[in-house]
Amino acid sequence: MPSTMDTSIQIEGVTKRFGSFAAVDNVSASIARGEVFSLLGPSGCGKTTLLRMIAGFEQPDEGRILLDGEDITDLPPNRRKVNTIFQNYALFPHMTVRDNIGYGLKVAGRAGAEIRSEVDRMLDLIQMGDHAGKKPSQISGGQKQRVAIARALINKPRVLLLDEPLAALDLKLRQRMLIELDNIHDEVGITFLYVTHDQGEAMSLSDTIAVMNKGKIEQTGRPEQIYEAPRSSFVAAFIGDTNFFEGKVTAVLDDEYSRMTIEDLGEVLVFNDKRIQVGSPVHLSLRPEKFRISRESPPENGRTNRLEGVVEDIVYLGSHTRYWVNVKDYRIAVTQQHGRFLLDEKPVAWNDRVFVWWHADDGFMLEQYREDDEELLTSPGE
Amino acid sequence: MKRSRIPLYTTLVCLLFFYLPIIILIVNSFNKSRFGSVWGGFSLRWYQKLMENRDVWFALKNTAIIAVSATIVSMVLGTLAAFALHRYRSRLQNAHYTLVYTPLVVPDILMGMSLLLLFVQVKVQLSLFTIFLAHVTFCISYVAMVVLARLQDFDFSVVEAARDLGASTRQVVTGVLLPLLAPGILAGGLLAFTLSIDDFVITFFVAGPGSTTLPIQIYSMIKHGSPPVINALSTILLAVTFVMVWLSQRLTEEKTTS
Numbered sequence: 001m002p003s004t005m006d007t008s009i010q011i012e013g014v015t016k017r018f019g020s021f022a023a024v025d026n027v028s029a030s031i032a033r034g035e036v037f038s039l040l041g042p043s044g045c046g047k048t049t050l051l052r053m054i055a056g057f058e059q060p061d062e063g064r065i066l067l068d069g070e071d072i073t074d075l076p077p078n079r080r081k082v083n084t085i086f087q088n089y090a091l092f093p094h095m096t097v098r099d100n101i102g103y104g105l106k107v108a109g110r111a112g113a114e115i116r117s118e119v120d121r122m123l124d125l126i127q128m129g130d131h132a133g134k135k136p137s138q139i140s141g142g143q144k145q146r147v148a149i150a151r152a153l154i155n156k157p158r159v160l161l162l163d164e165p166l167a168a169l170d171l172k173l174r175q176r177m178l179i180e181l182d183n184i185h186d187e188v189g190i191t192f193l194y195v196t197h198d199q200g201e202a203m204s205l206s207d208t209i210a211v212m213n214k215g216k217i218e219q220t221g222r223p224e225q226i227y228e229a230p231r232s233s234f235v236a237a238f239i240g241d242t243n244f245f246e247g248k249v250t251a252v253l254d255d256e257y258s259r260m261t262i263e264d265l266g267e268v269l270v271f272n273d274k275r276i277q278v279g280s281p282v283h284l285s286l287r288p289e290k291f292r293i294s295r296e297s298p299p300e301n302g303r304t305n306r307l308e309g310v311v312e313d314i315v316y317l318g319s320h321t322r323y324w325v326n327v328k329d330y331r332i333a334v335t336q337q338h339g340r341f342l343l344d345e346k347p348v349a350w351n352d353r354v355f356v357w358w359h360a361d362d363g364f365m366l367e368q369y370r371e372d373d374e375e376l377l378t379s380p381g382e
Numbered sequence: 383m384k385r386s387r388i389p390l391y392t393t394l395v396c397l398l399f400f401y402l403p404i405i406i407l408i409v410n411s412f413n414k415s416r417f418g419s420v421w422g423g424f425s426l427r428w429y430q431k432l433m434e435n436r437d438v439w440f441a442l443k444n445t446a447i448i449a450v451s452a453t454i455v456s457m458v459l460g461t462l463a464a465f466a467l468h469r470y471r472s473r474l475q476n477a478h479y480t481l482v483y484t485p486l487v488v489p490d491i492l493m494g495m496s497l498l499l500l501f502v503q504v505k506v507q508l509s510l511f512t513i514f515l516a517h518v519t520f521c522i523s524y525v526a527m528v529v530l531a532r533l534q535d536f537d538f539s540v541v542e543a544a545r546d547l548g549a550s551t552r553q554v555v556t557g558v559l560l561p562l563l564a565p566g567i568l569a570g571g572l573l574a575f576t577l578s579i580d581d582f583v584i585t586f587f588v589a590g591p592g593s594t595t596l597p598i599q600i601y602s603m604i605k606h607g608s609p610p611v612i613n614a615l616s617t618i619l620l621a622v623t624f625v626m627v628w629l630s631q632r633l634t635e636e637k638t639t640s
Contacts (some may be wrong), residue, residue, distance in 0.1 A: 059543055079546040084546045090539035094561045104547035107557070155547060 007069070007207040008033040008159055008191040009054060014063035016049050025094050025215035025298040026063070031208070032158075036185055038190040038202040039210035041239065047195045049211075051161050052236070054193065055084045059174035068158060088168060091142045098123070098132040104155040117206040122150040125187070142173045147182060159191040165203060178204060201240050203227070211235045232368040238283040245284040245334050251277050257360060260284065264328045268305040268361040274367075282365040291334040292361035293323055294350060298357045306357035307332070311350055323348065325356055332356060404620065411613035414473050414511030428614040438615060441599035445511060448595065449578040452517035457571040459518070460525025461563070467526070468533040485523040493520065494587030501588060516588045517578045524577060525570035532566030565633040572630035 009031040026048040031037040034179070052058045053181060054065055056077030064073045072080050076246040083104070091100050097105075102119045110118075123129045126146035131139055136147070147163060152160055166174045171335065182205060185192055196202050200211050203223045210220040211234070219235045221224060230236040238373040247262040249272070258272035268284070276282055292298065298306055309327035323334045334356055348354055411429070415422025432438060463482055468474060484569065497516050498508075506512060544558045560567075582597040589598060596619070603612050 040554075055546060057545075077542070078548045078550060084543070086539050086543060088537070088539060088544040090537070092540055092543070092558060092562075103544070103549075103557075105555045107544075107547065107549040151543075151547065381423075 005040070005226060006033055007031065008035075008067070009037075009193065009362065010064075010066040010069075010258060011054075012064045012066070014050070014053060014056060014060045015257060016053060016066060017061050024053070024060070027212075027215070027299050028063075029210055029220065030168050031191060034189055035193055035207040036194055036205050038194045038206040038209045039204040039212055040196055040199060040239075045212040046215040047197075047212045047345050048163055051084075051163055051193060053197045054159075055082060055161050056080050069228070081155075081157055082159040082161055083137060083155050083157040084163060085145075085148050085152055085165045087164045088221075089136075090150040091144055091147055091151070093136050095131050096135060097128060097139065097213070100136065100147055100380050101150045101154055103151060106154075118154055122154050125153075125184070126150045134162055138279055141169050142177060145169065145177055145251040146180070149181075153184075157190065159193060160188075162192060162194045162222055164196055165194075166196075166198075174201075181205060203239075211238060212294070213235055213238070228367070229364060229375045230285070230343055233283060233366050233373040236364075236366060237373045240287055241333060242285045242287050243330075245286070245330070246365075247282060247284060249280050249282060249365075251276050252262060252278055258365075260365070265330065268363075270363055270365055271361045272365060276365055276367065279328060280367065282367055282371045284363050284365055286332075286358060288322065288335040289320075290354045291332070291336075292335050293325070293336055293354055293356050295348060295352055303360045304357050305360060305363075308355055310351065311348055311352045311354055314348070314350060323354075327356070387483075399607040406611050408617050409618070410610065410624050413610065413613075416608070416610060417631050428608075428610040431608070432613050432614045432618075435611065437594070438596075438599060438611075441594045441596045444513075444593055445579055445596040448510060448514050448517055449575050452514055452521050452578045453571050453575045455514075456521035456525050456574050457567055460522045460574075461529050461567050461582060463526040464529035464533055465521060467530055482523055485520045486527065490583035494584040497584065500589040506587055508593070510521075510590075510593045512588045513585055513589065513593060513595065516584050517581065520581075520584070521574035521578060524573050525567070528570035529563065529566050532563060536563070543574060569630045569633045572626050572633075576626045580619065580623065 007030050009029075009136075011027055011029045011031075011073060014024055014027050026051060027046075029037075029292055041047050049058060053060050055290065056072070056075060056079075060073060064071055066072065067081065074149055076219045081320075092103065095103070098119055101122050102115045105118060119132075120129075123132055126149060128143060128146055128150070131143060142244060145146060148165075153239075164183075166177055169177060175213045181192075185205075192205075194202070194205060206223055208220060209226050210217045211226060212218065213234050219231045226235060228237055230239060236244075245265070246261045247260045249258050249260050251259045251268060252272065253259060253269075253273065256271060256273055258270055258276070258278075259267050260270050261267050262284065270284060295355055298304065307327045309325040309330075312326045312331065313324040315322040315324075317335075318338045320335045323336065325332045325334055359381070383472055411425070413420075413422055414425035414427065423519065429590060441520070463478075467479055468484065472580050497512075497519070501512050540558055540562070544554045549557065567588050580597055581595075585595050585602075587597060588596065594602075594616075600615060603609075
């Protein structure tokens with residue numbers, strides 16, 4: 001755990017109940033100064049409630065929240081050095097863009113000239129100088145977003161809280177705003193706490209991601225850790241797609257590799273740096289893009305596993321193609337990028353007999369497995 | 383395909399049904415003849431007579447005092463009631479809602495009678511003040527319902543945003559909440575004002591000697607005075623009411639478009 005000096009926000013055993021339902025259940029986390037920290041999870045997982053407790057709109061039932069080492073659990077929102085970007089922006093409809101941005105300074109009782117020059121600086125930052133006199137109803141969604149950012153940043157908060165800030169924008173605009181957010185973060189250098197259900201946003205923006213489910217943080221880590229080494233079936237299925245195979249560890253070969261047997265499919269080689277014991281029931285998770293698919297038998301290599309099956313469905317997705325391959329009772333999702341040298345001379349077609357193979361390092365074993373997480377897996381046609 | 387004309391005709395007949403009596407009244411107020419059945423030519427003599435009638439002016443003054451004071455008090459109380467109803471949910475609040483709503487549906491005559499009984503019971507001298515109290519009683523409900531409707535589609539995230547940006551409770555109320563709710567509160571106030579101006583039944587019960595309001599004055603003039611003067615007076619009242627309603631609607635519309 002980093003020392004208090006480097007910690008921006010420290011969440012200690014925070015619980016929030018609505019009636020008997022624990023929206024946030026004994027959550028602890030530490031957010032480093034200056035980083036983009038994302039709370040990622042499906043709707044209803046408690047991520048917004050956690051953000052609202054940090055902003056001060058909700059009181060935790062248990063636990064403490066510290067900002068720069070100082071306990072802010074009981075401070076009202078107007079006395080916390082954090083500011084929030086709301087999902088629907090929550091701009092003041094009766095004020096101009098200029099007055100919206102300057103509101104924080106106005107209520108703080110600053111002089112008119114000072115407010116004007118600060119607002120001008122902010123208008124510059126968000127490139128909205130030409131729209132200063134307009135009302136929020138006269139500007140577009142992306143512009144509203146930028147005004148909301150400027151309004152929050154003018155108070156020089158120590159932490160900026162962003163509650164699904166891009167959810168109301170269309171795809172193209174979302175991608176552009178994502179880059180802008182990244183640039184703004186580089187410029188102001190303060191801690192961002194970013195709440196989203198969109199793994200793409202979280203992946204591309206964050207230094208650290210905390211995946212939340214049912215009021216608890218399932219895993220915290222860098223984006224690539226979350227994606228490449230999920231620790232639970234929920235994280236594996238929620239971040240990207242994956243295939244689950246149920247089995248048992250049969251042998252530990254060395255420090256890195258084990259063999260496991262999958263029901264009906266036989267033995268496969270797996271990466272096992274967690275040193276899961278022989279005989280332990282595990283689930284093997286294999287992401288669709290980690291497979292190779294071909295009608296010819298793959299070249300032998302000590303580290304690969306292969307299965308033989310029949311192509312049930314092919315979905316062309318532009319940048320790549322999704323195959324559904326039936327191997328015994330299993331339906332395996334496989335994605336392949338296009339490109340001549342990745343494919344056969346003759347492309348794989350429906351009902352072809354094919355081989356799918358993967359490198360042992362590309363699968364990961366999960367001990368924590370819950371059946372209902374399979375609902376998160378994509379179904380054919382998606 | 384030719385569109386049916388039936389809806390158009392039905393609408394016209396309905397409008398005629400609504401407004402024909404009013405049109406006749408307005409026309410007659412400019413009728414030189416004393417009797418409505420004969421058109422004696424255009425004249426403003428009834429308006430002139432109206433201006434000379436001191437009783438009418440006295441009643442008008444009373445009505446104005448009551449309407450303005452009742453409107454202001456009910457705007458404040460009604461808005462507070464709406465807030466309480468909107469912000470706090472409990473079983474007791476359902477009862478509260480029913481109690482605030484009921485005066486809208488209770489027959490005026492019942493309200494008038496019960497208020498009179500109350501005033502007699504607690505030995506309050508009937509006066510302008512009792513009329514004011516009676517008007518506040520029903521005006522609160524109208525203001526509360528109008529403001530409550532506004533609150534129901536009010537986005538409270540702007541209040542959170544203001545808090546988040548450092549505003550104190552007082553700053554939130556004066557800088558964000560009231561400016562945004564003002565159209566709704568004003569619309570409720572205008573409604574209360576028009577209702578207060580032309581209330582007859584309740585006022586009739588609780589009015590004391592020397593506290594004649596305009597509607598009561600009109601009623602007594604119909605019995606003992608000259609109907610054409612009343613026509614003129616009614617026309618003026620009508621014009622004032624229309625302006626009020628128009629203003630209140632405009633305020634409500636502006637709120638929804640912004």
